[in-house]
Amino acid sequence: MTDTAAAEGPLDFAELQGIASEILGVDADRVQLDVSFAKDLAADSLDLVELIMAVEDHYQITLPPDELDHMKKIGDLWTYLQEHRGDS
Amino acid sequence: MAITGIGLVTPIGTGIEPVWQSLSTGRSGIGPITRFDASGYPTRIAGEVADFDPELYMDRKTARHVARYGQLALAAARMAVEDSGLRPEAMGPDEVGVVVSSAAGGMDEIERADHMLLERGITRISPFMAPMMITDMAAGLIAIELHAGGPNYAVVSACASSSHALGDAAEVIRRGDAVAMIAGGAEAGITPLLVGAFCQMSALSRRNDDPTAASRPFDRHRDGFVMSEGAVVMVLEEGAHARRRGAHIWGEILASGSSADMYHFTAPDPEGRGAARAMAVALRKAGVAPNQVGYINAHGTSTALGDIAETLAIKQVMGDSANRVAVSSTKSMTGHLLGAAGAMEAAACVLAMDRKLLPPTINLEYPDPRCDLDYVPNRARPAEVQIALSNSFGFGGHNSCLVIGRGSS
Numbered sequence: 001m002t003d004t005a006a007a008e009g010p011l012d013f014a015e016l017q018g019i020a021s022e023i024l025g026v027d028a029d030r031v032q033l034d035v036s037f038a039k040d041l042a043a044d045s046l047d048l049v050e051l052i053m054a055v056e057d058h059y060q061i062t063l064p065p066d067e068l069d070h071m072k073k074i075g076d077l078w079t080y081l082q083e084h085r086g087d088s
Numbered sequence: 089m090a091i092t093g094i095g096l097v098t099p100i101g102t103g104i105e106p107v108w109q110s111l112s113t114g115r116s117g118i119g120p121i122t123r124f125d126a127s128g129y130p131t132r133i134a135g136e137v138a139d140f141d142p143e144l145y146m147d148r149k150t151a152r153h154v155a156r157y158g159q160l161a162l163a164a165a166r167m168a169v170e171d172s173g174l175r176p177e178a179m180g181p182d183e184v185g186v187v188v189s190s191a192a193g194g195m196d197e198i199e200r201a202d203h204m205l206l207e208r209g210i211t212r213i214s215p216f217m218a219p220m221m222i223t224d225m226a227a228g229l230i231a232i233e234l235h236a237g238g239p240n241y242a243v244v245s246a247c248a249s250s251s252h253a254l255g256d257a258a259e260v261i262r263r264g265d266a267v268a269m270i271a272g273g274a275e276a277g278i279t280p281l282l283v284g285a286f287c288q289m290s291a292l293s294r295r296n297d298d299p300t301a302a303s304r305p306f307d308r309h310r311d312g313f314v315m316s317e318g319a320v321v322m323v324l325e326e327g328a329h330a331r332r333r334g335a336h337i338w339g340e341i342l343a344s345g346s347s348a349d350m351y352h353f354t355a356p357d358p359e360g361r362g363a364a365r366a367m368a369v370a371l372r373k374a375g376v377a378p379n380q381v382g383y384i385n386a387h388g389t390s391t392a393l394g395d396i397a398e399t400l401a402i403k404q405v406m407g408d409s410a411n412r413v414a415v416s417s418t419k420s421m422t423g424h425l426l427g428a429a430g431a432m433e434a435a436a437c438v439l440a441m442d443r444k445l446l447p448p449t450i451n452l453e454y455p456d457p458r459c460d461l462d463y464v465p466n467r468a469r470p471a472e473v474q475i476a477l478s479n480s481f482g483f484g485g486h487n488s489c490l491v492i493g494r495g496s497s
Contacts, residue, residue, distance in 0.1 A: 024149065053211075
């Protein structure tokens with residue numbers, strides 16, 4: 001599932017909300033920067049792997065596993081995307 | 089053990105009344121394969137569950153994390169529990185267990201993931217793949233979603249799996265390890281590999297131009313079975329518990345019998361001796377004489393060898409009663425639900441006794457002289473039956489027979 005527009009154009013937070021909503025089974029508007037994966041979105045470790053796979057496919061990036069270990073909130077993921085989007 | 093709830097998701101309907109409508113009118117659920125592109129296959133027909141929406145029975149996230157057989161199983165289990173009026177979530181954690189079987193489990197997901205593995209390596213395989221593949225997960229899923237914490241596992245014996253599941257679940261209750269059991273089977277094996285594998289052993293009918301006529305047990309022109317998918321789950325309950333809460337009792341599992349052919353991986357013992365032993369054990373344990381059996385739902389897969397072997401087995405067990413007992417194969421309408429077949433056919437027995445109408449063996453146009461019993465040809469037949477047998481035999485020579493009694497009105 002690749003999307004060259006997402007890989008090249010300006011980052012749209014609503015897109016990330018949509019992906020997280022679909023994968024985690026929550027309403028998109030619950031996906032906010034300060035929201036914790038585990039505590040607020042009921043995302044366990046397997047859910048998180050699924051989310052990262054979808055994000056990697058959509059934005060055409062690779063998230064190294066040790067980066068993933070530091071991510072506790074949507075905001076952490078969003079920051080990483082903004083810093084690294086475009087690196088494959 | 090009392091049967092207090094029935095849930096069905098099948099090629100001939102979803103829910104008790106649609107399924108009964110098909111069984112009583114002789115309507116076939118067989119059609120062209122749509123679940124994958126079977127255009128190059130020698131067999132291009134199957135019994136598929138039409139228009140199944142898993143999100144009617146579970147949230148989208150859960151639906152994505154279980155294979156199709158798990159989705160079908162949970163749907164049927166929810167329907168069965170709702171039908172029964174039992175509330176596992178309000179009972180003690182050990183009181184309600186689950187034995188729901190599958191022969192091929194998450195075959196669809198295995199094949200998809202294998203493609204992904206070869207094309208893109210392991211990093212694109214879902215983290216849920218391991219739990220999705222395995223054949224026990226339907227039972228686990230049902231326990232999670234319905235809050236049933238009693239004994240929990242799947243019984244695997246190929247095409248006899250869900251017959252064994254029902255028989256064993258009854259025994260769990262009988263020995264006091266649960267008050268009620270959610271039991272049955274689910275199968276979603278209409279996949280490129282599994283259908284291809286059955287094609288390679290010439291096990292499947294090739295009557296692609298006339299799908300509803302392809303499953304024709306005991307007919308001279310039968311040419312193999314028709315694969316189907318679906319899930320059938322029942323609630324079994326300790327009799328006194330069911331009566332105390334005023335539950336509707338559909339029927340009773342009186343006893344079960346189990347044996348092995350000791351013969352061949354796939355072909356049945358041509359004289360049906362293993363099958364006869366399973367039936368005889370079941371009757372003995374139920375305390376039922378052959379002449380008390382009013383109806384036998386045959387395994388009757390529409391294979392050249394199997395239908396003859398089963399006929400011989402019935403004759404061995406029933407003796408003089410063999411030519412008087414009504415026998416029918418509902419696989420003529422449903423196709424072969426593999427791991428869910430045993431439960432499908434037990435349900436057919438229950439409904440037949442409840443509604444006083446025996447479902448037919450359809451497509452019985454040219455009787456095979458070697459299959460010369462009363463197979464209730466083509467039309468359902470009114471009959472009052474108190475005791476029925478349901479036969480299921482699986483690759484590997486697994487034989488299972490359930491003795492089912494009519495429910496009290």
